[in-house]
Amino acid sequence: MRRRGPLAAFFVLGVFWGGWAALVPAIQTAVGASKGELGLTLLFVAVGSVDALVDFGQVGKGGVQVSDDRRAATITLPRPRLSDPEIDVGRSYVYDQDRGLFNQIGSLFGNDTDSQREVYLLAEQKIRAAAQNGSGLVPRAEDNTRKMLQTLLRSLGFTRVAVNFEPK
16 A cells, blocks of 8 residues: 555656656747747846948939028938847846756756857847837937937038938
8 A cells, every 4th residue: 555655656756757758849949949949938137239321422323412502401311220239248137047957957967158149149130120119219310319410510511401212
């Protein structure tokens, strides 16, 4: 009789782990995780920046038009573009990390430099996506560039200054 308790416990654990193991590929596919990510929960605080740039070197021929009386100017500029993300390695950090059993065992046999690199690359992708989707960086760059050029040209005596950007 005493043997049935441990035997039942091993049976239940075996069924549980067997059922879980059968679900792992589906879970991995559903969340888009690599095998290494599957056993790792990581909260990484990435500090970085993306700039919106107007390349004045790309102003086309006829991009600057000045009236005969030198009181009006129309400038047509290329649209602002987003720079590559810059991650501040000194200020970015891992806030919390929970290594699953598979990763704990795996770390006995290798180092973590590849996974750290993946975290920084993923952080760059997330920062890039945030800048591209609804951050308002490009419209703000257009507005700031327009105001800067209008202020500069008005200080030079122009009374009418139009700053336009090439269509998308």
